[in-house]
Amino acid sequence: MSEFSVRAVAEGEQRACLDLLSESLHGKAPTDEAWAKMAPSWPAAGKFAAFDEHGTPVGIASSIDVELTVPGGQKLATAAVDGVGVRADWTRRGILTAMMAVQLEDLAARGVPLAALHASEAVIYGRFGYGAATFCKGVSVERPRARLRDGVGRDGVVRFVTPAEAVERVPALYNRFEGTRPGFVARPVNWWPGFFDRVVTGTDGYRVAIHSGPDGDDGFVVYQTIDARDRQAPERGAILDIRDFHAATPQAWAGLWRFLLSVDLVSAVAGRGRPLDEPIAELLTDPRAVNTTEVIDDLWLRLIDVPAALRARAYGAAGPVVLEVLDQQLPDNNGRYVVGPDGVERTTAEADLRLDVATLSSLYLGHGLFGDLALSGRAEVLNESAVARADALFHTARSPWCGTFF
Ligand SMILES: CC(C)(COP(=O)(O)OP(=O)(O)OC[C@H]1O[C@@H](n2cnc3c(N)ncnc32)[C@H](O)[C@@H]1OP(=O)(O)O)[C@@H](O)C(=O)NCCC(=O)NCCS
Incomplete structure (x- = not known):
């Protein structure tokens, strides 16, 4: 059996590590053009990799520094563990175990009190001290049945912004939100290009709508519509699929739901990863219009200190x-x-x-x-x-x- 060694990723080794990560997640390695865009948000810092005897990376575990809101509102420095993969021909030889040990020791030495991740499979991370700390749900709201109660306010307006405006405005808007719930993560500068900018400027037809209340912009939603119409059921409209939805106030949140449920030619408004207790049904005259499609673990947390x-x-x-x-x-x-x-x-x-x-x-x-x-x-x-x-x-x-x- 070949040997491996785990160490910090050095400057210049990132692309080989990303290729390996993409392969382990059954994705495609980025093209030269894509890599040129991504490189600034893929620094060597915060990455540990396992290398074979030829110096080829065969496993990686990365993290970026974020802040996470804990009960009571304090924001704690947290390592957001975000790129973990082992090449398929090297799995089950202890590479992840070795990388996790090095990463945990590094975080402890740096005085980072928390680490957090989203797990591809729920059986992987418990052995390293992580526990499923937040759960989320998938929802699908049947739009034809979804009438808002009279008491739902109309305190704001919703407008579309262009992809370029979204890239410019939404990060500043999001980062002004105080974490209204424990688990809220302040998104660092190098989070946005890969997870937001790429999506809203891409070719998948995502729309970005911003809510403005009495104090200005206070919420946003990113969604796409998926055409579900067919000749057999022409009355079925599209599925409006929410990708990213945050609001600073309950009024902004309700205003954005009012907007989403008003979009024509839509049969259902759906979203995954929503809060377990998001009170959508409370807005509606017919609470059965809201279907829960899944409940699943969301954030896995590890107390380091x-x-x-x-x-x-x-x-x-x-x-x-x-x-x-x-x-x-x-x-x-x-x-x-x-x-x-x-x-x-x-x-x-x-x-x-x-x-x-x-x-x-x-x-x-x-x-x-x-x-x-x-x-x-x-x-x-x-x-x-x-x-x-x-x-x-x-x-x-x-x-x-x-x-x-x-
Ligand atoms: C998940 C993954 C990183 C595990 O790496 P690995 O090097 O094989 O893990 P290890 O050899 O250190 O395994 C440690 C233990 O966890 C178990 N384990 C690891 N991955 C597991 C999985 N997916 N399902 C069940 N058990 C798993 C191993 O069996 C081993 O158990 P043991 O100590 O009782 O023998 C690797 O399989 C992988 O890259 N998978 C695809 C990409 C992915 O899912 N990445 C995680 C993103 S969050």
């Missing part, structure tokens, strides 16, 4: 609990913590609940309940009366949601 992360978030009103945390990869996190609204401290007191870092990471943003995870042994209950307190401390009123793919 457990005490710093625990101290950064706010807690619900309940008495403190003592958590005993187990972390195989980053043993500095091991220990007991007393967690409550008045603060978080290391302690030698008896633990109420014992859990590994992946389970704690799952619960950290406010989704899920300690008792539910205890059912499958992911949390060990040492003091039954602490479970309800722990849930009251960690659970958030709004579902955590990321809403940004990386």
